[in-house]
Amino acid sequence: MSILTNIKISKLANSLGLDVEHDASIDKDSTYCMNNFPLDQYDTQLFIGDNLVHLQELALHSSQVVDVCYIDPPYNTGSKFIYQDNRKSNNHPLFGSHASWMSFMLPRLCWAKELLKKSGVITISIDDYELAYLKLLMDRIFGEDNFIACVIVCRSKNGKGSKKNVATNHEYLLVYGNTSDSSLIGELDDSAYPKSDEYGSFRTDGLFRKKGDASLRTDRPNMYYPLYFDGNSGKVSVDPIDGWEVVYPTDSKGMERRWLWGPETARKRQWQLFASKKGVIYVKNYASQGGDEPKRRKIRTIWSDTSFYTERATNEITEMFGSKIFDTPKPIDFIKKIIDVCGEKDAVVLDFFAGSGTTAHAVHSLNRGDSGNRKCLLMENDTPIPNNHAARELGYKKISDIVTARLNKIQKIDQSYSYTCISLYDAYFEEKIEATS
Template structure:
């Protein structure tokens, strides 16, 4: 398997380079026991060091284990961040100044794909600058047919006044599946209010049991126009007569004889799902989804909510660390939304550009909120923090020390949250 991946990476490296070079190999002498996290104890495993090394080692030990990979790579902005964000090549060839960034991302994305389960998903944050180049890389690595979609994420109200004519208020979340086996869980449908409850769970009333439209006449299906009996006080419905209960036929408001949605046998089996109003109108109860009591809807492709704005993330970092010691954090709610919509409640999530460990914080909150049991693998660089950076002045020496500090912060709040660091 390793040789196949080596040659895949080499082929792609040559395709996306001006000079056709390839320098990728696995070091087969690596100790294969590298990855042994006790998941019965830990919620998070953090690998310190270059993520390419950690990804290679993880692949050599445990391929195909990840359900969801979320990454927020350096966007190549050339800013003076806590981490290096300047990977620009001379502007030659088709890829212009983007070649170096693509070469950096390429082997990491190929290995990330190998680490995913067949049903696995990858979601990548990116802005306009590298978006087209990332899309091309992803199409080549994951396959165009596995492109799930691109979500526009609003990151501020007024935008960064970065260009002369436009204030950019958005970035992207690019989503691919490893294969066509992917079935995303979907966004929780917060617009839906389930205001009633019975022994079968929370429900709402929104659909008539009388059929409407084409084929709805009694003459269309006479056997589906049987009488029902309704308790107008409690809302209960029965197929058999009960003393004191109202007999109801599927007549519409104009007195036309129509039919029910189900035949008599199905109605008997599922009569608990029917509800009668005080006027004897029969409805079908619409129950909330089983998981977390929430109904789900397809993920929408524009996310615009103040809880997802960058400002929110900055406030979170300041409240955790006392000052803004990390330049480009994501808001906890943003990563919670991704994880909740794109992975099951027992998923293993990988973030190999972990930064201030927001992904771990999001997992912790989701697990606490709805009794989920997601686990997470983080990777972060152990490079030294520039000595003119505010994090250095605050006592942090390596970038990964910031990730570790966030994990400790969560553990100090709640001792049940456990993590292990692999240096």
């Protein structure tokens, strides 16, 4: 599989004219494998060091284990963060200065694909600057047919003031399935169901008269028949009842159309039909689909909940650490929503650009809320933090120390929470940190 994936990476890189570093495996005889870190042993496993090495090593030993991947890579806007955000190439013939960032992302996305289950879903935060280039990579790696959505995520009310003509207040979440087996489970349906009967609360938003193609009486003559209704109770019957009115599937222009079901089905399921006072027949849309699980619906492509604003994430970090020790955190609620709409309660969630570890926090919070058993795999670099940075002043020497501290804080609140940190480079970085301090 290693060879095949490496060939795939080389082929893709060649076809796009990208110069890609991809065989990152550091030790072919290493004991690094998921057998040493079984998925169900810890709530969270943090892999410290370059994610390319970890993704490759994990995929080599244990492919197709991840249900939901969420990443928030460096947006490459040239900002001065504690991590590198400035991968710019010189005049690539197709991609201009963006080729370098694409070369960085390409092998990581290919290895992430190996880690995803066939039914898995990958979601990526990105802004305007690399969106087009990321979309192109994703179409090539995951396939255009597996594109699910490009969600617009509102980041603030007023936007950033740094551009000349616009105050941008949104970014994107690209969503792809790994294969045609992938699908979202959808968002919780919190819309109103104002009516109720003995089967539960419902609303009437679906006509029982067929609309559109093949909706004429002549298309399905056996689906044109009278129904009897009582406008006061809303009840409907296929058989005549004294005092009830009769209605046919005729539209407002007098055109004879047809019902959705034939008379036999309608007789069996007439409890599902509802008549307005004027005799418009609807199929009841119930709030619950039966069972204990709340009803879900298709996700919408604009997410503007104020709990997804960047300010919220900054406050979360400041509250947790006492100061703003990480520049680009995501809000917990935002990642909770992503994980919730993409995967079941026992999903394995991967974030290989973990940053301050919001994804682990979101997984923990979701599990506490719905008694789920999700597991989280995180990857984060062990790049040294410069001396003058707020995080360094609090004693954090490497970027990964921030997420480790966050996991520790979660454990302090919930002693049943378990995590482990796996680093390939401990010795190497001890030396480097000493050298820079």
